[in-house]
Amino acid sequence: DLPLTVIAGPCQLETADHAQMIAGRMKEVCDAAGARYVFKASYDKANRTSLGGKRGLGIDKGLKVLDDIRSGMGIPVLTDVHTEAQCAQAAQAVDVLQIPAFLCRQTDMLLAAGETGKAVNVKKGQFLAPWEMPNVVAKIESTGNHNILLTERGTSFGYNTLVADMRALPQMAQTGYPVVMDATHSVQQPGGQGGSSGGQREFAPVMARAAVALGVGAVFIETHEDPDNAPSDGPNMIALDNMAALIDTLMAFDRLAKANPIRI
Amino acid sequence: DLPLTVIAGPCQLETADHAQMIAGRMKEVCDAAGARYVFKASYDKANRTSLGGKRGLGIDKGLKVLDDIRSGMGIPVLTDVHTEAQCAQAAQAVDVLQIPAFLCRQTDMLLAAGETGKAVNVKKGQFLAPWEMPNVVAKIESTGNHNILLTERGTSFGYNTLVADMRALPQMAQTGYPVVMDATHSVQQPGGQGGSSGGQREFAPVMARAAVALGVGAVFIETHEDPDNAPSDGPNMIALDNMAALIDTLMAFDRLAKANPIRI
Amino acid sequence: DLPLTVIAGPCQLETADHAQMIAGRMKEVCDAAGARYVFKASYDKANRTSLGGKRGLGIDKGLKVLDDIRSGMGIPVLTDVHTEAQCAQAAQAVDVLQIPAFLCRQTDMLLAAGETGKAVNVKKGQFLAPWEMPNVVAKIESTGNHNILLTERGTSFGYNTLVADMRALPQMAQTGYPVVMDATHSVQQPGGQGGSSGGQREFAPVMARAAVALGVGAVFIETHEDPDNAPSDGPNMIALDNMAALIDTLMAFDRLAKANPIRI
């Protein structure tokens, strides 16, 4: 029962400088709070609501930026992959490969990610029950890879709305793998702004805290120095300046939760 | 930001002795943990899944039992009312009148309850958004009664299933009234056993802890010395013997939460 | 397999003249189309979203208006009851007592309605699975009353939204009782306008047609000569002038459906 890991970063890579600024700042914040830190950003946003949404730096440039954070700054890095072909390439540059929620049942993606030997973080689909995740896990395990994380990012709840079912956290933990709460995307309002997704930034700390109180292994929180002008997910991001206070509080809850584990 | 109130008791009244045994034990448990305690039980279960489900002692006998707990044991008492006519009568015997979730939009019920001057606890309907509760509150306030509590007890999520949306807690708190988390009914599986409702007892502490971490005013937890043989709600009740440990832990989270209030 | 019954009227009673105008017009429309007709209006709206919503004529005045339509115009009449006490009184004036969706599990209401010997139409709660309706039916049947109708009016689907599950129609028909499609309320957006419910009038004919194609016994459609200025449910009502064309089309689908019954 290690201390909480904080997975945080901007939604998508903008520039190398920007990524390093956020990684550096978050590393300081997490070190100060006693949290472990993993940098996360996407080199490509492959499923934007509309065609005109910015997609990011692209895989070659993007992986270079991520590799520099990992090698240069010594910070573990997570990024999401979008096709089987990308898995091996991304595995060169990062520590954790993330399977996007929409793709969590694509067998070949899971196998390709598993075969890299890197840690694989699967986001539970918005259409999936938590008790379906063992089927997902078994696909990855079949590659011999047992370095798996499972993420709750909300479940479809009517149109344009997600709800985070707290029962999913201890339920997924029964697989024996660490569970991550994605506090940013579980408060997303998919397609809620017509050509883009809306969000409820004010509820991200609510989701994070509830999950940490239940003893999750990690929280995922997107952050930006100017969320309202971020190229994607702005409506549900936390301002970088607010992260220190948030993480301090979460660590207090983490210590209490780890001392009082939930058993179901 | 007072310490957490624990509202607890058997689902329905069985006998005077049984009620007093549970009230007495829970009072000790809450005193020891530093929690405030309110006894809850129903004199009538007016909306059992099937006609054959046990309905309880009835209003006259039931209110007598409740009054004895209140007057004789000095323990505040909450019970649910089912018709306008019952409000005035029940108000003689208890401290808090509870409006069942299915009835939370029945204007005359809300007015009748409000007019008693007693505290009124409204359970948010399984069909209601949290942002609709101000309309409910306004109906009660129109009677001059501002002694109101609002309870989250889960929202319809497909058939035979409820989900507790943690966002509802801070959202309802914006009314300025205390918010109660009903940890027992939010893990109910309505109609899930054909002629009766199922439940997931193991998740009641999960719901309670997540809500307490968010700083709610109270939790509601049904308890019984032998849940599997309780006349109703057995599948989601906590065994009386397990309540002390549960409440101790909740109080630790409550202290941390009250020291770190959530703001949305 | 009798021809389709059309249950139609304004949401709430306004004046005697207004009710008779609509009843008379709808009777002509249904006679011309070969449909059976039942007038429906409420004497009281007991669960308006907000306290300020108009509630209607009240029970004494309202039942007088309904009785005049039944006795004076020879048109069968349906109205909804809100408390046990109202059942016997309303039974003097109308042919069908309707149990509102929120109240569909209130045992005493169902018994009181059943005991009048009148036909009882139960609206399936927004929180209920179709396979839970046999429990509801059994409560009414316990009074010796087997004159029962079951209505689909939409199921909670996230916040402020309902969805009508077409599977519910043949499923409820397995009880052996006629099934009614409430085309008006299944396209309601509960609480969707803050202090009142919104609706999607354009989809009421969609719901009605789909249900009639599946062979339902009746459709319920609210109508008003000026929906935008109706005191309640305006957003989902059909204009009176559009009812003739709608019912003509529905009857064509009804004849085809009755000739080709669905079996599940």
Next chain:
Amino acid sequence: DLPLTVIAGPCQLETADHAQMIAGRMKEVCDAAGARYVFKASYDKANRTSLGGKRGLGIDKGLKVLDDIRSGMGIPVLTDVHTEAQCAQAAQAVDVLQIPAFLCRQTDMLLAAGETGKAVNVKKGQFLAPWEMPNVVAKIESTGNHNILLTERGTSFGYNTLVADMRALPQMAQTGYPVVMDATHSVQQPGGQGGSSGGQREFAPVMARAAVALGVGAVFIETHEDPDNAPSDGPNMIALDNMAALIDTLMAFDRLAKANPIRI
């Protein structure tokens, strides 16, 4: 307003003979009923619930089988693609490329499919509102391809359950493109059997009929001579012997619906 198209076939390709037997039989059935017919089968099931689920013939062998049905039997063929790379290859063998529901927001998939110039049928994700489909359409249209179909296949409704919202059909039709009702998958119970999906075969004709009554362009129905022993989707398939009667009835509803178009 052309007559209804029936898209039908086994879920996955088994052998060339088997595919031709079903294609031949369905062609006869549709010709007799006056329906247009498109054969559908998958060469690969890329997102089976569990790793052990049979995946089919594979792309090379599978496309050969499909090409033979198209060229040899003169029957239009539809198949689903799973990666960008498969689009160009599959386009050699079939008339319509289908984008699976989970992948309906993957921009590069949509572009790759569009660029083949073939008709593209997009299944609306279980997590998507119907009013989000114009964003999907715009991605395909950006390739200059305006040969698009949109399919309703149910929306997430709690866990392990889908619901088909009939409003989605006229709503998607507002794009100007033909709308397809997938009667088979909208009655699927995803993951409902632990290691595989369950289904409710008896409701597929219910969904098909309701949709046809609303005037959809096509229905999609999986069929097999022995559904209980089909390698996938058995629980929700229609037996081949029952297809003639079903399609005859659907065509009667289609004629009536096309003569009475719904306008929203």
